[in-house]
Every structure is written in structure tokens, then in C-alpha cells.
Amino acid sequence: MNIAVTPPRSNAPRAAMYYYDTFDRDFVNERVAQFRDQVQRRVSGALTEEEFRPHRLMNGLYLQLHAYMLRIAIPYGTLASNQMRQLAMIADRWDRGYGHFTTRQNLQFNWPKLADVPDILQALAEVEMHAIQTSGNCIRNVTADHFSGAAADEIEDPRPTAELIRQWSTAHPEYCYLPRKFKVAVTGSSNDRAAVLLHDIGLRIVRNEAGEIGYSVIAGGGLGRTPMVGKVVRDFLPREDLLAYLAAILSVYNRYGRRDNKYKARIKILVHETGLEEIKADIEAEFAALDRSGTNADPEEFARIAAYFAPPEFDAAAGTSIFEAEKARNPEFARFASTNLATHKAKGYTIVTVSTKPVGGVPGDVTSAQMRVLADAADLYSSGELRISHEQNVILPHVRLDDVFALWQLLQTAGLATANAGLITDIIACPGMDYCSLATARAIPIAQDISKVFADPERQKLIGKLGIKISGCINACGHHHIAAIGILGLEKSGRESYQITLGGDPTFSASIGERLGPGLEAHEVPQVIEHLVEIYLAERQGDEAFIDTYRRIGQAKFKPALEREVEDGSHL
Amino acid sequence: MAKFKHPQILIANHLLDGEVLFMGKAGWLRDHRAAVVATSEAEAEALLALGKAELAANKVVDAYLVDIAISPDGHPEPIHYREKLRTLGPSVRLDLGKQATNTEFGDI
Numbered sequence: 001m002n003i004a005v006t007p008p009r010s011n012a013p014r015a016a017m018y019y020y021d022t023f024d025r026d027f028v029n030e031r032v033a034q035f036r037d038q039v040q041r042r043v044s045g046a047l048t049e050e051e052f053r054p055h056r057l058m059n060g061l062y063l064q065l066h067a068y069m070l071r072i073a074i075p076y077g078t079l080a081s082n083q084m085r086q087l088a089m090i091a092d093r094w095d096r097g098y099g100h101f102t103t104r105q106n107l108q109f110n111w112p113k114l115a116d117v118p119d120i121l122q123a124l125a126e127v128e129m130h131a132i133q134t135s136g137n138c139i140r141n142v143t144a145d146h147f148s149g150a151a152a153d154e155i156e157d158p159r160p161t162a163e164l165i166r167q168w169s170t171a172h173p174e175y176c177y178l179p180r181k182f183k184v185a186v187t188g189s190s191n192d193r194a195a196v197l198l199h200d201i202g203l204r205i206v207r208n209e210a211g212e213i214g215y216s217v218i219a220g221g222g223l224g225r226t227p228m229v230g231k232v233v234r235d236f237l238p239r240e241d242l243l244a245y246l247a248a249i250l251s252v253y254n255r256y257g258r259r260d261n262k263y264k265a266r267i268k269i270l271v272h273e274t275g276l277e278e279i280k281a282d283i284e285a286e287f288a289a290l291d292r293s294g295t296n297a298d299p300e301e302f303a304r305i306a307a308y309f310a311p312p313e314f315d316a317a318a319g320t321s322i323f324e325a326e327k328a329r330n331p332e333f334a335r336f337a338s339t340n341l342a343t344h345k346a347k348g349y350t351i352v353t354v355s356t357k358p359v360g361g362v363p364g365d366v367t368s369a370q371m372r373v374l375a376d377a378a379d380l381y382s383s384g385e386l387r388i389s390h391e392q393n394v395i396l397p398h399v400r401l402d403d404v405f406a407l408w409q410l411l412q413t414a415g416l417a418t419a420n421a422g423l424i425t426d427i428i429a430c431p432g433m434d435y436c437s438l439a440t441a442r443a444i445p446i447a448q449d450i451s452k453v454f455a456d457p458e459r460q461k462l463i464g465k466l467g468i469k470i471s472g473c474i475n476a477c478g479h480h481h482i483a484a485i486g487i488l489g490l491e492k493s494g495r496e497s498y499q500i501t502l503g504g505d506p507t508f509s510a511s512i513g514e515r516l517g518p519g520l521e522a523h524e525v526p527q528v529i530e531h532l533v534e535i536y537l538a539e540r541q542g543d544e545a546f547i548d549t550y551r552r553i554g555q556a557k558f559k560p561a562l563e564r565e566v567e568d569g570s571h572l
Numbered sequence: 573m574a575k576f577k578h579p580q581i582l583i584a585n586h587l588l589d590g591e592v593l594f595m596g597k598a599g600w601l602r603d604h605r606a607a608v609v610a611t612s613e614a615e616a617e618a619l620l621a622l623g624k625a626e627l628a629a630n631k632v633v634d635a636y637l638v639d640i641a642i643s644p645d646g647h648p649e650p651i652h653y654r655e656k657l658r659t660l661g662p663s664v665r666l667d668l669g670k671q672a673t674n675t676e677f678g679d680i
Binding site: 045 | 628630662664665668669
């Protein structure tokens with residue numbers, strides 16, 4: 001099969017990321033060939049849907065409301081420019097000219113034809129990508145801080161750890177048929193941007209008193225219908241014991257985790273039903289009994305992987321004079337600079353968040369033309385690297401401050417210069433019932449309506465950082481449980497109904513949002529959000545964040561936000 | 573089979589392209605407006621049995637019955653908003669799905 005590959009720019013920089021060796025390449029190609037054969041057998045009728053379904057899911061292929069959907073893994077959210085161009089090519093050739101970035105740092109195509117999927121997977125393999133571990137009861141694509149390798153507050157880049165776990169877990173026979181799906185997240189920073197307390201296992205890279213690097217290990221977090229904050233099961237785990245300790249946790253989960261009820265089969269249920277001390281003892285006993293040397297990775301292997309992620313050479317003389325001058329001259333650029341930049345570890349550099357949330361847009365949707373502009377932007381200004389955040393934005397991790405103005409101008413040409421990163425219109429929304437077969441209500445139109453209400457950039461600036469997250473069902477792909485303001489779409493008497501939750505927090509001070517009151521009609525949601533924001537602005541002290549105001553004054557003060565005018569002019 | 577409350581049509585996805593299909597008089601259609609309507613429990617059972625046979629024949633996937641009401645212009649329209657969306661496409665992308673082509677859909 002001859003698959004077109006989008007050529008890299010001749011002067012494209014080589015992104016600092018993991019590159020396949022022969023083993024990886026052979027493995028992925030073999031999987032594509034296997035799936036091609038499985039599709040052929042399905043089309044010929046040799047495989048029934050019941051027989052074929054596990055195979056397609058293991059290759060990221062779902063059946064959704066209107067068509068098949070292919071979910072592509074973007075390991076720990078890291079993407080090279082040539083990979084982004086290949087995604088654009090796939091979008092144009094086999095899909096409908098766009099893709100959707102998800103809250104798991106992945107990308108979904110919403111309209112592939114079954115017979116084309118093997119060719120799509122082959123095209124992905126050509127640029128070292130695949131759709132493995134994006135579905136099924138396995139260890140899913142490992143997620144990580146989207147500012148990895150760039151953030152000023154980073155102790156260590158978490159991606160080598162994430163890559164090690166990916167290599168260890170991919171096709172691991174013991175973990176292909178777990179009681180349920182299993183999600184791992186890693187952060188290497190003192191500020192959590194990977195929601196490590198809300199994953200089956202969260203890893204926080206820390207230093208001990210001796211200055212050695214290791215992991216604080218968290219288990220039993222998760223969202224979905226039973227949201228739970230994870231528990232620290234090990235304060236400090238030496239790096240060399242990582243895989244053995246993960247194996248111990250998974251063995252305990254495999255042995256004691258419930259398989260009688262899929263809704264109680266996640267490790268969070270086991271951890272919370274068993275109790276922290278007992279589960280820690282179980283894990284430690286398993287860990288002690290394990291053949292650690294046979295399970296752990298050779299430190300040289302970790303070093304080999306880590307070498308791929310060596311940061312680009314930063315120019316010690318990188319200045320800020322152009323950046324400062326353009327900010328002073330151009331208020332619109334100054335607004336972008338004040339919202340969409342994060343502090344880089346290298347002097348004269350910054351991290352740029354490219355928002356996929358223009359006012360009225362579909363959160364996470366990016367056209368093929370925009371993908372190509374993002375790839376060009378990465379090559380020109382960010383060492384060929386991109387990241388996908390769980391907030392459904394695209395990150396350019398290594399940009400000289402003096403290049404930001406030129407980058408901003410380029411982004412403007414593609415409608416990608418929305419200055420709202422972290423603000424109230426930077427809304428996370430799952431695909432909801434516009435696409436998803438599991439959804440009970442639409443999520444995207446709610447995000448669109450709210451963003452229109454808060455479109456005024458001055459008002460957004462006044463409100464400051466405030467996260468709204470919307471899920472179209474209790475599976476919580478839109479992370480509504482951990483939003484300052486969460487919105488959950490349900491069905492009530494044959495109509496869409498939306499519950500509001502307040503007080504969620506995805507960081508190291510994690511908390512699950514609390515339900516404010518009865519469900520709302522879709523058209524009522526923006527008005528209620530406005531009232532909530534008005535109460536917050538009236539009550540906040542100084543530049544206090546919404547979550548801090550909420551924790552200080554309590555939910556009762558926000559209840560009046562549910563009072564709203566109904567069609568006959570009366571109030572509810 | 574659930575208790576028969578409303579007239580029903582048979583809905584499924586095309587095996588090859590995943591598109592939503594509706595059972596018509598002479599086979600699967602891409603347009604729900606010409607779908608065969610079951611107006612009794614016996615007719616619904618027969619329609620569902622046909623759906624199972626089509627599944628077994630590997631022509632479609634995920635076949636099931638959908639409650640409908642007859643619109644003023646005489647066409648069947650799903651009662652539930654989920655199934656209504658399936659006759660149209662994503663409400664946030666009117667340029668995609670069945671709603672994007674305002675023409676009669678042919679048989680397949």
C-alpha cells in the first residue's frame with residue numbers, strides 16, 4: 001500500500017521527542033497489517049460485528065451517532081510539526097477537513113469510512129503515530145503536563161517517565177484485559193497541570209531530602225459517574241522502582257478489583273472501599289514479593305529515552321526588546337501576551353497557548369488549514385514542537401519572546417489568535433450528543449452560547465482566570481467535576497437538562513464540584529452562569545480565584561444565581 | 573422487546589461508511605422520511621426481526637427501533653432528540669451530515 005506522506009519542510013527543526021526504533025516501527029506496522037486483515041474479514045462477512053468490535057476498539061475505532069470515529073493517540077500530548085501536517089493530510093483525504101482535540105490530549109476524526117481506516121493507520125505509522133491504547137480496558141495513552149520540558153516551575157520533564165510507561169504497558173499481556181480502562185498521568189512541576197489526583201494512577205516527580213529524584217505516587221482518582229480524588233500511596237518512590245511499583249498496584253487492582261459491576265470496576269472504587277492503609281499495605285506486600293530487577297527498566301534504558309527529550313539549545317542572548325515594543329504599540333497583541341503566555345525556564349523564551357476556542361467556536365476543533373499553520377508556526381518559532389493540552393488547546397512550548405509578535409500575526413491569519421487562555425471563554429467541552437453515542441445531552445452548543453455571553457475581552461479580563469467545563473453525560477469526558485463551574489448535560493423527561501456544579505479543582509488542592517440545584521433548560525444556562533459570575537465578582541477579595549471565593553463563602557451564597565426569569569416574566 | 577407505545581421505524585449504521593440508515597420498503601435508505609413505519613406491536617416485531625437478519629447478513633450494525641410521530645407533512649419524525657439528531661447531523665456543523673444535502677437520499 002502506497003500512502004502519501006506529507007514531507008517535512010526542508011529547514012524544519014527536529015523536535016525533541018521520542019523517535020521510533022526498529023522494534024517500535026515493526027510493531028506499529030504489524031498492527032496496521034493485522035487490522036487491515038481484520039477489516040477485510042469484517043467486510044467479507046467472515047467476522048461478525050461482535051467478533052470485530054474488540055479489534056476495532058483496540059485500534060481506536062468507535063461507532064458514534066452519525067459515523068465511525070477514529071481516536072488517535074498523541075502520547076503525553078507531544079506532537080512534531082510533520083505529524084501535525086500528516087493529521088491535516090488525513091483530515092482532507094479521508095475525513096471532513098478537521099479534527100477534534102480531546103481532554104485526553106488525543107485527536108478524533110469524526111467521519112472515517114471503515115474501509116479507509118487501515119490506510120489512515122498506515123499514514124499515521126509513516127509519521128510514528130497510531131491509535132493504540134485509545135480505547136478498551138487497557139492502560140490508556142499516558143497523559144502529562146502540556147508545558148513539559150519548558151515550564152519554569154518544572155523539577156524534571158515528565159515525558160521520559162510517560163514514554164517509559166507507554167513502552168512498558170503497550171500490548172503488555174497482563175494489562176490488555178483489565179477490569180476497566182486505566183489512566184495514568186504524570187507531572188514534573190510544582191504546579192499541577194495534568195490533574196494527577198484525578199487519574200487511576202497519578203505520578204508527581206519530586207525530590208527527597210537527599211536531593212534525589214523520584215515519584216510521589218497517587219492511586220484511586222477518577223471522574224466519571226463516581227468522581228474521587230486519588231490518595232497518596234507512596235510519598236517517595238525511587239525512580240528505579242517505578243515499573244515494579246506500578247506493576248504492584250496493577251496486580252492488586254487485577255486481583256481485588258471488582259469485575260461483577262462495570263461501574264464499580266475502576267481502581268478508585270477499590271482504593272476507597274478498601275481504605276488507604278490497607279490498600280497501601282497490599283501494594284507494598286505485592287511490591288516486596290515482586291522480582292523487581294525483572295520488572296524495572298534498566299536505568300540505562302531510562303537514560304536512553306530521556307536523551308530524546310533533551311531540550312533544544314536556547315539562545316542565552318535572546319532578548320525582549322521587540323516583544324516589549326510591540327506590546328506597547330499594539331493593545332490587541334498586548335492582550336494576547338497577557339493571557340496566552342506562560343513562564344518558560346529559559347530567559348528570553350516563553351510558552352504560547354494557542355486557543356481553539358474563538359467566541360462561538362467548537363472547543364477543540366481545528367481545521368486542516370489551521371493544522372498546517374500550527375505546523376508552520378512550530379517550525380518557525382518553536383523548535384518544531386507542539387503540545388496538545390487536556391484543555392483542548394495547542395501549545396508552542398519554546399518561543400523566543402521576540403518572536404511572539406510575528407507568531408501572533410501568523411496565528412491571526414488562521415483565526416488562531418484568540419486571547420483567552422484560562423479565561424471564562426476557554427471552555428472545555430466534550431463532543432456531547434452532537435457526535436457521541438453515549439451522550440445524554442449536547443455540550444458544544446452550551447459552550448458556544450456561554451462564550452458569546454462573555455465575548456467582551458475587557459469583561460473576560462475583569463473576571464480573570466475561571467474554568468468552565470461541560471460534559472454531555474455522567475462519564476465526564478468534559479471534566480465538569482473539577483471545574484470552578486461545571487455543567488453536566490442529562491436527559492430529563494425527554495429533554496436536555498443541565499446540572500451546575502461549583503467548586504471543582506483539578507490541581508494539587510483537588511476537589512470535586514458540588515451540585516448547585518435542579519437541572520436547567522439549555523437556554524437558561526448562560527443566564528445562570530452570568531449570575532454566578534456576578535456573585536463571584538461581588539464577593540471576591542482582591543484577585544481571589546473563584547475556587548478560593550467559593551471555599552471561603554460557601555455554596556449558599558451562590559444559590560440565588562438559580563433564580564431566573566422564565567418566559568411568562570415570573571421568576572424561578 | 574419493550575412495550576409498544578408509539579409507531580416505530582428501524583434505524584442502523586451502514587457497515588462500510590457508518591452512515592445512519594433507515595429501513596424502507598425495498599431496503600435501506602439514507603433518508604428517514606421514506607422509512608417503513610410499524611404501527612402495531614406485530615409490525616414492530618417484524619421490523620426488528622428484519623433488522624436482526626440484516627445484522628446477521630453483515631449489511632449494517634447497531635440496528636434498533638425508534639419511536640416516531642407522523643409530522644404534519646406525513647413523514648415519520650423521531651420523538652427523542654437523540655434520534656432526531658441522527659436524522660440530521662451535528663447541530664453545531666450544519667454543513668455536515670444529512671442536513672448538509674437538502675435533497676432526497678437514494679436507496680443504497
